[in-house]
Amino acid sequence: MNIRGLGVVFSHGRGPAALRETLAAGWRAPREWVTRHRPSPLPAYALRPDELAEQGCLKTLRRADRFSRMAALAAWDAVQDAGPAYTASRDRTAVVIATAFGPHVTTFRFLNDILDFGDTGVSPTSFSHSVHNAAAGYVGKLLELHGPTVTLTQFAFPFHYALLLAQAWIESGLCDAALVGAVDELGDVMGYICGHRLRIPADGRIRPLDFAAEPTAVPGEGAAFFLLDRAPTSSPYGALESVSFASPPTSGSAPDLCIVEADGLNGDEGPYRVARQLGAPLAGYAPLYGSLLSGSGLSLACAAVSLRAGAIFGADPPPAGPGAPQRILSLRSDCSGRTAWLSLARSAAATQ
């Protein structure tokens, strides 16, 4: 599947250009994140509020919560980014969204209503926005997409399953294109949970290539959306070759880079050592956007931006030659040591 367009919203900006600038600039310290239920701030890769302002979408998104807004803006950007390369009918474009926690901030806002006003005093708007698929509803409405619309949730590999589903639907003819995204948000309750359950480093730095048994994590949030199709023209972002579990993809050329998605959320990061066996340079980009269970979306965005830029950023060791990367793998491991792989390759006729 070709990646026709890309949209990202993360702590350092919005859009593929901002992501490329962040990849080139390297690590920057996270923000001080003040949360209601902690006496002191936490370091976190939280979005700036101004990242979620968009004049072109204001009417449709006027009631949208932060979660839906992140998703809708990233999806909007992916379609804008594709421009005329997006040739599929909007009636035959699917929306598949992956999330670990859904719009939990709105869920707790709704619980506030029950606690403050009783069972009969709650807000219908908060309720309708507290369901996981509210974001998909906004994406569909904003972009007038009428294809199948599904939200998947899981704590291990939700984005991988979203990509697999999009692939199946496109190959079976249920749709011609799919907007596939991953989104998760930070909030006060999540801050409390993170403060108690994560090893958050004092310097605010995630170390994905340490393969630590007790790794450190820095909470993050954001959204990454991809407009995918099977049209017979190449894309500068490359094509998603495969989604595989347990073992790395066996077909294709040797990778030029393997992205290690270790971000400190899943405990022992020893299983990521398998990436070393590929012999390719390794890079871990979670330090740029933070730890989030749906972070595979942002990782794939980094791979796509790298292919488009014809450059590898922040690899260890640095690539041997100046050539543009042709194939990039991305590896994620869950708390049980299970692994999942994404393989992205440059399209044959792709140009920068």
Added chain:
Amino acid sequence: MNTPTRSVALVGVGVVSAAGRGVAATLAGFRAGTRSPAPVSLFPCAISCPVFEVPGVPTEPGINARTFAMAMIAVKESLAEANLTPETLASRRVGVCLGTTVACQLNALEFYATLRATNEAPLDAVDSYLKGNLADAIGRRLSVTGPCVTVANACSSSADAIGVALSWLRLGLCDIAIAGGADELNRIPLTGFHSLSVMSPEPCRPFDRDRQGLNLGEGAGVIVLETDASAAARGFRSSLRLSGYGAAGDAYHMTAPRPDGAGLESAIRAAMMDAGIATADVAFVSAHGTATRDNDKTEATTLARVFGPSLRFLSTKGFTGHALGAAGGMAAVFTALGLREGWLPANAGFQTLDPEIGIAPLSAVTPIAGAHGLATALAFGGSNAALVISRADARVAPGRPPA
């Protein structure tokens, strides 16, 4: 026999709802026409609208445990019907795709109230939630290692979960897929739906002129799907198949269906195309039929437009209440049972034709002789889904060719 090559065998069903625990009890309840909605007793709540509770659910401690327990009841029944033992499951690639709404949310009111008041709260509920992703939890309990994901698509969750499982089998990701969904009665959706003014103060009356809204329910509906090769290898012959899935988005409103039903019609037509059948081939429709003014008007007028005025259709919400994320899975089970048993229950609660709808659902237990049944689901966010379930001896045209 000429079965569609893209369909898969439907080898087992399992169900639990207020209509009955298990297939036999459900069918008996359907035939007798009994239903017993009452104010909620599972938790304190100031809302007195009737709901459909499932009695006697054995629940372990933990958040969303009731959803898990009902899902396991349905999963066990479906696996037993499919003659799938733990040993057989261990020898196959088995996927789990389940839909839910309540069980994917951190609806931990007690935890949150404590945290809000004191800035301290034990994290037991959070830990339970993190271990309780429905599909993952079922997969762990069964010790299966195939693809596993939870669909959170509001009220179409489990219909879409069945569609996702169908795609896995077609892609070759697994040999067997356990699909459907579960949801428990919970204070959060109860207060939420009440705030939307869509809950009926009396037992619900789907498609009736005087319907006043929905009753919430709970339960689980699960089907087991298997590739022909896998079923043949263990010598299992099924009388049913899942032959089509279609879905479409309204792109219209967060809670209301698109009035012209265009999204639902697209989903229905996509499912029939996927199954390789025409409207005349559909013997009946197990409709979403929540008994809200908007849903029933949109859905029934769309069904009439697509299938014509003589369509046989019904909603089972009058027996089960609206079980949210479980509704589509339960509708799939009831569709399968209708084809297998050769009869359909009455649309409980219906008395008077709604002139705005123009067609009436089944008003009595009705024999059915057709080969294909269709189940529909509509959801918040504008999602629409449709499933085609067929008798294995049905003659059909090939489905949509691979792209």
